[in-house]
Amino acid sequence: MSHTSYVSEATLRRLPTYLHLLRTHHQQGAEQVSCSAIGKELRLDPTQVRKDLEVTGSVGRPRIGFPVADLIEAIETFLGWNNVHDAFLAGAGNLGYALLGYDRLKDYGVHIVAAFDNDPRKIGTEVHGRQVLPIGRLESLVQRMHVRIGIITVPADHAQTVADRMVAGGILAIWNFAPVSLRLPQHIIVQNEELYYSLAALSRQVGDRLRSPREKGG
Amino acid sequence: MSHTSYVSEATLRRLPTYLHLLRTHHQQGAEQVSCSAIGKELRLDPTQVRKDLEVTGSVGRPRIGFPVADLIEAIETFLGWNNVHDAFLAGAGNLGYALLGYDRLKDYGVHIVAAFDNDPRKIGTEVHGRQVLPIGRLESLVQRMHVRIGIITVPADHAQTVADRMVAGGILAIWNFAPVSLRLPQHIIVQNEELYYSLAALSRQVGDRLRSPREKGG
DNA sequence: ATTTTATCGAGAATTATTTCTCGATTGAAA
DNA sequence: TTTCAATCGAGAAATAATTCTCGATAAAAT
Ligand SMILES: NC(=O)c1ccc[n+]([C@@H]2O[C@H](COP(=O)([O-])OP(=O)(O)OC[C@H]3O[C@@H](n4cnc5c(N)ncnc54)[C@H](O)[C@@H]3O)[C@@H](O)[C@H]2O)c1
Ligand SMILES: NC(=O)c1ccc[n+]([C@@H]2O[C@H](COP(=O)([O-])OP(=O)(O)OC[C@H]3O[C@@H](n4cnc5c(N)ncnc54)[C@H](O)[C@@H]3O)[C@@H](O)[C@H]2O)c1
Numbered sequence: 335m336s337h338t339s340y341v342s343e344a345t346l347r348r349l350p351t352y353l354h355l356l357r358t359h360h361q362q363g364a365e366q367v368s369c370s371a372i373g374k375e376l377r378l379d380p381t382q383v384r385k386d387l388e389v390t391g392s393v394g395r396p397r398i399g400f401p402v403a404d405l406i407e408a409i410e411t412f413l414g415w416n417n418v419h420d421a422f423l424a425g426a427g428n429l430g431y432a433l434l435g436y437d438r439l440k441d442y443g444v445h446i447v448a449a450f451d452n453d454p455r456k457i458g459t460e461v462h463g464r465q466v467l468p469i470g471r472l473e474s475l476v477q478r479m480h481v482r483i484g485i486i487t488v489p490a491d492h493a494q495t496v497a498d499r500m501v502a503g504g505i506l507a508i509w510n511f512a513p514v515s516l517r518l519p520q521h522i523i524v525q526n527e528e529l530y531y532s533l534a535a536l537s538r539q540v541g542d543r544l545r546s547p548r549e550k551g552g
Numbered sequence: 553m554s555h556t557s558y559v560s561e562a563t564l565r566r567l568p569t570y571l572h573l574l575r576t577h578h579q580q581g582a583e584q585v586s587c588s589a590i591g592k593e594l595r596l597d598p599t600q601v602r603k604d605l606e607v608t609g610s611v612g613r614p615r616i617g618f619p620v621a622d623l624i625e626a627i628e629t630f631l632g633w634n635n636v637h638d639a640f641l642a643g644a645g646n647l648g649y650a651l652l653g654y655d656r657l658k659d660y661g662v663h664i665v666a667a668f669d670n671d672p673r674k675i676g677t678e679v680h681g682r683q684v685l686p687i688g689r690l691e692s693l694v695q696r697m698h699v700r701i702g703i704i705t706v707p708a709d710h711a712q713t714v715a716d717r718m719v720a721g722g723i724l725a726i727w728n729f730a731p732v733s734l735r736l737p738q739h740i741i742v743q744n745e746e747l748y749y750s751l752a753a754l755s756r757q758v759g760d761r762l763r764s765p766r767e768k769g770g
Numbered sequence: 771a772t773t774t775t776a777t778c779g780a781g782a783a784t785t786a787t788t789t790c791t792c793g794a795t796t797g798a799a800a
Numbered sequence: 801t802t803t804c805a806a807t808c809g810a811g812a813a814a815t816a817a818t819t820c821t822c823g824a825t826a827a828a829a830t
Contacts, residue, residue: 350748414759530568537661541632
């Protein structure tokens with residue numbers, strides 16, 4: 335049932351967008367939705383949408399489209415967002431605080447159970463109801479509590495050390511917010527969350543637009 | 553000089569990663585770096601790296617590679633990260649607070665000059681040295697101060713309203729953190745920052761790994 | 771001075787992704 | 801009942817991205 339069939343990253347990146355749109359439709363009482371309608375709203379080719387949805391195993395009906403509720407369920411299942419995994423967060427700073435306060439994260443399959451830091455002033459405190467523990471205990475607690483996911487929100491120059499601890503404890507996956515490329519064993523699943531990706535696209539376009547004469551501002 | 557030549561999104565997403573790596577090399581005193589070396593560190597094909605770097609206009613020398621300092625400069629210039637643009641942030645909540653506290657953001661071409669909120673308890677306060685102003689003033693201030701970039705960190709169901717205000721004020725680009733697809737005029741540059749993209753990949757892989765017998769954990 | 775080796779840059783080959791085409795299906799309208 | 805219009809799903813075609821190949825170049829080794 336899990337036949338790890340290859341799904342392109344592009345598809346994987348579009349699925350959450352469909353999900354958000356579908357949830358909106360669902361709330362508004364829609365029962366069926368067609369790929370053409372989704373495509374129109376998101377400015378995507380309808381065939382593209384259809385091919386993407388295909389990977390979730392949903393089937394649509396000609397002239398009608400797909401049943402919204404089923405489709406939401408199918409995407410969530412496909413992405414694994416129905417199965418929430420416990421996670422540890424390292425670095426209870428600005429960004430860590432925001433993530434700890436983001437309760438919707440469990441809608442995306444992640445539940446942060448504790449935070450770790452190396453700042454004595456933070457250790458022992460609670461952030462959004464979760465304890466801040468000394469970073470030295472990360473490794474053993476990962477092991478003991480079988481935590482699968484580690485979230486790194488420490489400064490870039492500490493990210494590798496923290497990652498090593500997680501790996502030593504037997505973590506399965508790391509979600510890294512620090513702007514470095516971590517050196518990890520092959521079997522560790524990594525996702526680098528790089529704000530910079532979208533900022534790269536954004537600032538480049540802004541620069542282009544300001545230089546080009548299309549707009550007369552300046 | 554700006555010849556908006558088309559550069560693939562994939563390339564655009566890899567450039568910041570090169571930049572981070574190059575900065576590390578630079579700090580460690582490296583003067584030249586080859587695409588093969590970069591590729592080995594980031595697990596990318598060397599030709600891929602070479603083609604990516606080509607878009608920045610840098611030229612390398614056979615047997616030697618690229619001059620690190622020049623390359624850093626070239627990537628920054630290409631991405632427009634040398635030209636910092638003022639930005640307004642709407643929604644001084646958890647995430648907004650983190651972004652306001654992230655001073656490195658100006659290394660990526662963005663400088664947040666003020667925040668806006670609709671919560672009377674927040675209005676008038678300062679967050680990381682920036683004033684929180686009433687959301688009602690967003691539109692006119694965008695116009696008056698010629699602010700180019702708007703950052704949306706309000707709840708999803710308020711994102712469209714806030715975006716509309718920004719557009720009405722004449723904003724050029726929107727960096728949206730809310731999980732919705734905004735309906736905007738064609739000429740507005742948008743980047744949706746979706747944590748969900750990487751979470752989609754992460755949780756799917758975690759689910760697969762736990763189901764598959766490769767690892768014996770349960 | 772000559773050979774060797776690593777790397778660049780350009781273009782070809784390969785692979786992946788997106789878009790197009792078309793027959794089949796289904797509900798609504800004539 | 802028959803026709804019509806919208807949409808699905810499958811496969812072909814077109815487009816885009818990645819990887820391979822190879823001649824040129826430049827530094828180091830012989
Ligand atoms: N703030 C943002 O909006 C933002 C956005 C994108 C990326 N980031 C990245 O996220 C990371 C954190 O950013 P931030 O703004 O929250 O920084 P921050 O300084 O506010 O927080 C970092 C936290 O990590 C802790 N820490 C430092 N070294 C540690 C170690 N070895 N072990 C455990 N804890 C340690 C510090 O005590 C602090 O609490 C950085 O790498 C930054 O580049 C931040
Ligand atoms: N916290 C996170 O880590 C995180 C991560 C990813 C995405 N997001 C998204 O970012 C957005 C903000 O998340 P958050 O956790 O900071 O929420 P939050 O509730 O802490 O902050 C939202 C802020 O927006 C303000 N606000 C609400 N309506 C407004 C309006 N109409 N005009 C101006 N201000 C308004 C609120 O007063 C509050 O200060 C949400 O859309 C969320 O889905 C948050």
